[in-house]
Amino acid sequence: MMLDWLPPTLIGVLLVIAAIGAVRRMNLWRAGQAEKVDALAGLLAMPKRYLHDLHHVVERDKYMSRTHVATGGGFVLAMVLVVFVHLFGIDSKVLAWALLAALVMMFCGALFVYKRRMNPPSRLSKGPWMRLPKSLLTFSITFFVLTLPAAGLPIVGKLPEGFGGWLLTLVLSVLILMSLSEMLFGMTWGGPMKHAFAGALHLAFHRRPERFDGGRSTGLKPAVLGEASHGVAKPIDFKWNQLLGFDACVQCGRCEAVCPAFAAGQPLNPKKLIQDMVVGFAGGTDEKYAGSPYPNIEVGNAKGAPNQIITDGLIHPDTLWSCTTCRACVEECPMMIEHVDAIVDMRRFLTLEKGDTPNKGAQVLENIIATDNPNGYAPASRTHWAADQNLNLMKDVRQADVLFWVSDGAFDMRSQRILRAFVKLMKAANVDVAILGDEELDSGDVARRLGDDATFQSLAKRNLATLSKYQFNKIVTTDPHAFHCLKNEYGDFGSDGLLSISGESVVVLHHTTFLNQLVKDGRLQLDTFKGGKVTYHDPCYLGRYNGEYEAPRELLATLGIDVAEMERSGYRSRCCGGGGGAPITDIPGERRIADMRMEDVVSTGAELVAVGCQQCTAMLEGVVEPRPVVKDIAEILAGQLIEEKH
Amino acid sequence: MQPNINVVSLVSVGRHPQSGRARRAEQDGQAVELGLKLAGKALTVVHAGNAQEPVLRQYAGMGLPSLTVLAQESNCDALPVLVSFLKDKPIDVVLTGVRAESGESSGMLPYLLAEQLGWSLVPRVADIIGVQGDEVELLLALPRGQRRAVKVKLPIIASVDNAAQEARQTAFGPGLRAQFNVLTVESVVDESASRWQINAAKPRPKRLKVVKAKTAADRMKAATAKPMGSGGKIMKDETAAEKAQAIFDLLLEEKVVR
Structure with missing residues (x-):
């Protein structure tokens, strides 16, 4: 046959082009800031992270997880075998049959992708993503036909001689070109398949490897203070593996579906935000974005470049300030992208460098700095709520089993009712408890989420200095925000140094956890609740x-x-x-x-x-x-x- | 922004009313804000006192590339060093707060400066509209949101009222990086002040409000009734001409009709 050389050549050329694209893409990520990762361990752990952790998230949508296993698994297997069978021309019936099986699996998966794309939910991006199922089907069919001779199938495997064979090879070659352009060229040059390439590396070099194997890593990373600039101003100010993470987005829009700000019509859409980050570090505009926009903001006007300040033309600051840091998007993201980290990184620039925290932000930060509470109350009035509670102060007793972290709820009359209820329960259970009283400061939660990491760090260090003066076994608080700071974020400032009376590390508990222990220990006698639902x-x-x-x-x-x-x-x-x-x-x-x-x-x-x-x-x-x-x-x-x- | 005018804002260390902690003084912050509006980055901000004071970084965080400190001890008088700094410089406008939040807090500094330098003093400025030639047009803040436009010959010393534009948010990064020009000055120890004994002021007890009203409706009326005006008169039985004359007289008196 005259054109036998054509299919392998096409495959080879496209593989080379894909490799060039990959290098180019990697250079885009490498423009980001240095961040240490355990590269080898990450790469070795990657398959498990994909098959276990990522699949666990995808599994919440059973239809999609099965579809993806068939399509993705089939494709990866088929692609590897294609290289052996068609590029290197290894003549093995076993390999050929395996390739046929992989292609059938992929074909079945692709049919379901196609079905879902017939009437896609609004959270899914359209545009090039609508083309993907067709490319997947083309790929599987084309290579199926192409592999038949290698599998030695007696009838269908025999290509007609002469002009017929010539024509068939030509048609197949065109189809190869079409499908492989999507699958290989698109993978590294920014097509929908990019998610496979960037996603795999993102899993390997994830900034929070603790999240895999069922772990949890939610504390924000501390900002480095005293440098030439703070926070993320330009795309290249992100860590390189954050940029890689943005590139891993599959635009499935699950984040968009759960985002409270998006649902409320505030100008935030986590999916668009991540895509804008990609526009930022790759350069260009958001014209090609084919998903839901930020509510009430038209798509197509955002421009970005690696060296351009993000809030100058790429993202409106209101988008960043709409986020409640609820982490619903992060929890839901099948690619385990860290939206909240990125948002707070950019807020840090706005607050620490531009002094541009909207609305009451400036006033609240000023209050926290001057009075250690967000509303500017007299620090000496922090314990007024407990005037009738007969609570021990740590500075008097020096040690207690439980340190009750009161939090800024101390200043708020509604929250005081919660505090009193909790004290009543602790008294009923005879808990050895003490509070810090006026020595307690704001935990720094609000300052940190508003981007003022300088104030957060100052509060964290001062609170830890106070805590280290006393001895206690547990810190218990009714405020989950303070709980999170104390448990997950003070560690960067030496909370591990806090030792309990018996010399072990101090545990931080939310009051519900602590009360549950008390109930289980039989220390609280409770009546049945007779109210309604x-x-x-x-x-x-x-x-x-x-x-x-x-x-x-x-x-x-x-x-x-x-x-x-x-x-x-x-x-x-x-x-x-x-x-x-x-x-x-x-x-x-x-x-x-x-x-x-x-x-x-x-x-x-x-x-x-x-x-x-x-x-x-x-x-x-x-x-x-x-x-x-x-x-x-x-x-x-x-x-x-x-x-x-x- | 006004071209080619030299503006100096004087700043002090403030004191938070609730915590007593040092902070950016509110009015001084407004003086810097107004100065930035007039002169932009060319604004000179001056503090007489300790150059190590962290609060100065809060002023610098408003976007000042540099800040001038006339270094002296806390027991020294700010007036003489400021006079010698400002004297003989081509300065057009000096902005201060109305009174400091700490120290003597007498509010005398702008007056004494104006007296010693021989410049005009404009108290309680709400805004500076612009400079034409050697004159500056400003808005004085009067009670109840009223404003008075005045024109004053340069150079002036103006104290900035609370009604002026609020001070912008201070940013940590620029504050940290701002250059401090620390000048050594011949400072004068404030002898008389060193002999004073300073006590914390106690708020005067408030007179108890005795509620005379017996019913809720009365209390409501007492809480919402407008204060009765003392002037004016009621004319019921007079002729129409007399009533018209009275109205005309009033309009003349109030200068509505000239």
Whole structure:
């Protein structure tokens, strides 16, 4: 046959072009800042990370996970075999049959991809992504036909001689060119298949390798202070593996579907944000973006370049300030991209370098700096709430079993009711507890989420200096935000140095976890709850940030409450809108996040919504009545406490 | 921004009313803000005191490339060093707060400076509209949001009222990187002040409000009723001509009709 050389040549040429694209793409990532990764361990762990951790996330959508296993698995296997069979021309019937099997598997998967693309949900990007199932089908069919002779199939395997064979080879070659352009050229030159190439490397060089194997890594990385600039101003200010992470996005829009700010019509869409980051480090405009826009912002006007300041033309600062840092997008992302890290990195630049925190942001930060609390109250009035509580102060007792971290709820009358309820429970259980009193400072949560890492670090160091003066076994707090800071973020400033009375490291607990232990130890006598239907709202900083979904539910169960779960609960809980300084920066939207959450509550028919966070309490109680009653779990428990009569 | 005018903002170390901690003084921050509006990066910001004071970084964080410090001890008088710094310099506008948040807080500094330098003093400025030739047009802040436009010959010393544009947010990075020009000056120890004994001021007890109203409706009325005006008169039985005359007289008196 005259054109036998054509298919292998095409495959070879496209592989070379793909390799050139890969090098070019890697250079784009390498423009980012240095970040140490364990490259070898990462690469070795990559298959497991893909098959186990990533698949675990994809598995939440059963249809898609099976489709992807068939398509992706089939393609990878087929591509490897194609190289052996068609490029190197290894004449082996076993390989050929294996290749045929892989292609059939891929074909079946691709059919389901095609089916889903017939009427795609709004969260999916369109544009080139609509072409992908066709390319997948073309690839599998073309190579199936091409492999038949190698498999030695008697009838179909015989190519007609002469002009017929010549024509067939030509047609096949065109199809090879079409499908391989998508699969190989597109993989490294920015087509939809890019996700496979960048995604695999992203898994290997992930910035938070602790997240794999069921681990959790949610604390923000500390900003380096005192350099020529702070935070991320330009795309190249990101770490190189963050840039790689952005490139891994498959534009599946799961983040968009769970984002509370997007649902509220605020100008944020996590998927678009990540795509804008790609536009930033690769250069160009967002014209080709084919997904949902930021609400009420037209697509096509954003321009970016690796060296251009992101908020000058690529992203409006309001997009960054709309985020509540609820981590729903990160939790949902099948590629394990870290949206929140990127957003806070860019906020750091706006706050620390430009001094441009919107609305009340500047005032709140100034208050935190001058009074160690966000509302500028007199620091000497921090313990006024406990005037009638007869609580020990650490500076008097020097040591206690439990250090109760009161948090800034001390200044807020609604939160004080939660604090008192918790104290009542601890007293009933005879807990050896003490508070820091006026020595306690703001945990730094708000300052950090608003991008002011300098103030956060100062607070963290000063709080740790205070804590290290005393001895205690546990820190317990009713505020999940303070809980997260103390547990996950103070570690970078030496919280590991805190030792308990017995010399072990101090544990930090949320009050629901601690109360659950007390109940299990039989130290609290509780009556059955006789109110109506109850639902439970998972605070983001307790659930997604710290994985505590069970203790609050077990506590409610001990009261005989059968929680009427909301559709979005547990790891999919919808934010109340109160995190990340969002109530302070207050970016306008079409709806309020808290209202949407309250609609979730109402749809369960519950009369009472149990929460485990003062911020959630404030946000949900801010919804206009009539609405279900909002109570912290400590309050509900305190109401059912059977007190010993003396 | 105004071309070619030399603006100096004087800043002091403030004191937070709740925590008592050092901070960027509110009015001084506004003086810097107004100075930045007038002169941009060419603004000179001067502090007489300790160059190591961290609060100065908060002023610098407003976007000042540099800050001038007349280094002296805390027991020294700021006035003489400021006078000798400002004297003989081609300065058009000096901006200060109305009064400091710490120290004597007498509010006398702008007056004494104006007296010793022989410049005009403009108290409680809300905004500076612009400079024409050797005259500056400014808005004075009067009670209840009223403004008075005045024109004053340069150079001037102006104290900035709370009604002026709020100070912009201070940013950590630029504050950290700002250059401090520390000048050694011949400072004068404030002898009389060193002999004073300083006590914390106690707020005066408030007179208890005795509620005379018996019913809720009365209390409501007391809380919402407008204060009755003392002037004016009621004319019911007079003729139309007399009533018209009274209205005309009033309009003349209030200068509505001239």
